[in-house]
Amino acid sequence: MRTVIIMWFMALVIMPFHTNIQAQSSIAPKPIEVAPELSFTNYPSRWQRMYAVSCRKAGECARKSKSALKDKRYMDALAMAAEVFQHDPSRRLEKKALEMLKQNHVIAAQKEYEQEVKKYPDSAYANYRSAKNLYNRMWQIQKYNYVMSMLKQLDHPKVKLDVKLLDADMVGKLATKLSSFRMRAAEEYYAGGEYFLALGNKSGDKSDYKKSAMSFLIADQYVKDFKDAKQQYEAAKKLATSTVYISSHYAYSGSSFARTLKDDIKTDLHKLGLSRLRFVEITESKNADYHIVLKASGLELTAIGKSSDKQEYTKKVKGDDGKEITKTATVITFSSGFDARSVVHISVVEKRTQKNIYSSTVEETYSWRTVWSKISGDESIVRPRDKRHVGKAPDKPLSRKTFYERSIALCAPTASNRLYRNVLSKLGASPTHSNTTSP
Numbered sequence: 001m002r003t004v005i006i007m008w009f010m011a012l013v014i015m016p017f018h019t020n021i022q023a024q025s026s027i028a029p030k031p032i033e034v035a036p037e038l039s040f041t042n043y044p045s046r047w048q049r050m051y052a053v054s055c056r057k058a059g060e061c062a063r064k065s066k067s068a069l070k071d072k073r074y075m076d077a078l079a080m081a082a083e084v085f086q087h088d089p090s091r092r093l094e095k096k097a098l099e100m101l102k103q104n105h106v107i108a109a110q111k112e113y114e115q116e117v118k119k120y121p122d123s124a125y126a127n128y129r130s131a132k133n134l135y136n137r138m139w140q141i142q143k144y145n146y147v148m149s150m151l152k153q154l155d156h157p158k159v160k161l162d163v164k165l166l167d168a169d170m171v172g173k174l175a176t177k178l179s180s181f182r183m184r185a186a187e188e189y190y191a192g193g194e195y196f197l198a199l200g201n202k203s204g205d206k207s208d209y210k211k212s213a214m215s216f217l218i219a220d221q222y223v224k225d226f227k228d229a230k231q232q233y234e235a236a237k238k239l240a241t242s243t244v245y246i247s248s249h250y251a252y253s254g255s256s257f258a259r260t261l262k263d264d265i266k267t268d269l270h271k272l273g274l275s276r277l278r279f280v281e282i283t284e285s286k287n288a289d290y291h292i293v294l295k296a297s298g299l300e301l302t303a304i305g306k307s308s309d310k311q312e313y314t315k316k317v318k319g320d321d322g323k324e325i326t327k328t329a330t331v332i333t334f335s336s337g338f339d340a341r342s343v344v345h346i347s348v349v350e351k352r353t354q355k356n357i358y359s360s361t362v363e364e365t366y367s368w369r370t371v372w373s374k375i376s377g378d379e380s381i382v383r384p385r386d387k388r389h390v391g392k393a394p395d396k397p398l399s400r401k402t403f404y405e406r407s408i409a410l411c412a413p414t415a416s417n418r419l420y421r422n423v424l425s426k427l428g429a430s431p432t433h434s435n436t437t438s439p
Helices: 002-017 021-026 058-070 074-087 091-100 103-118 128-152 168-203 206-222 229-240 261-272 400-427
Strands: 242-249 280-283 290-318 324-350 355-377
Touching: 058 074, 058 091, 074 091, 074 103, 074 128, 103 128, 128 168, 168 206, 168 229, 206 229, 242 261, 242 400, 261 290, 261 400, 290 355, 290 400, 324 400, 355 400
Parallel strands: 242 280, 242 290
Antiparallel strands: 290 324, 324 355
């Protein structure tokens, strides 16, 4: 049953989104002398494709149904209640579902649909917003028919509901209209891509190339394989992308202590979401648009002298002869170690202007400790946790080089966060709108 409903929606709504591009020849390109007002945040790939029930077990469906009814979300409440019967419910859960599946709730759901669909009137095409508006209308229609189809096909002797599906002919006409709207929106975005590309070629401003790239990308999302939008997107994206080269430096007594810092920074940047930034790329070319320079300095290794802590234990017990005796024990715990301190200076230089656009300093200390204990007296009265270092010898210290490497490595997460937040996220960010007017 659910498969039939989903296939119905895909046939009426999703498939027209991929209209045959042969139909494009009938639409005249729009003039692009004036900057188009476009949104780069609200476009087809971010639209929710279809309504579906979001529960997997009978108990979960029953709980969600009750919660939806409390919030007066009647269509959700009915859908979740009907879904309960798809999971072999217990008698208790079946009873809860039946409490939801009543005619007065169906009437309330129909009124809910009427109020929701009013928010997205069926109007003539004005601009790309019209396609989004009509899509939302279709989404509400799909949701209503999905829920009503579930109720109509629910086979239970105690469920007697009068439900009505929306006219299929009306829905089909709207789907065809939405397909036309998406075609016109694709033309609108494609024209915007051409406009911003010409503007970028004139200004050399990557922000113009970003708008061009996103315009071509969104045009292809409104209508699959629209003209040469994919190729235009790739070309504009290349012009819009800022390349970044990273180098790290520090040499001491012939050893490079910062040789792994660059790799650590790269790894951390990818964890932070570098791949989600469409318009920035880390490269190995020194001719990159920006050069991130990491310089480790201020390396200090401080020995932490030997310290000790004495704990004495006493316990009175009865001996074999029944007399009370006192047992004693002494545990002396020793510790020593090293603190390795380092400072990493960050600077970001723009190649075109040779200006330093960002600077920061990160300081970290790597602490290394070794602990061992000696015990005298009666060990049986000493708690196990206080004996865990007994019999151990002091650990051998790390090499000076390793201490420095580890202290520098501690700087990488903070340095990466600052670079991502203050530099890369801005260089690689996608545009939001073509001007200051919000759609």
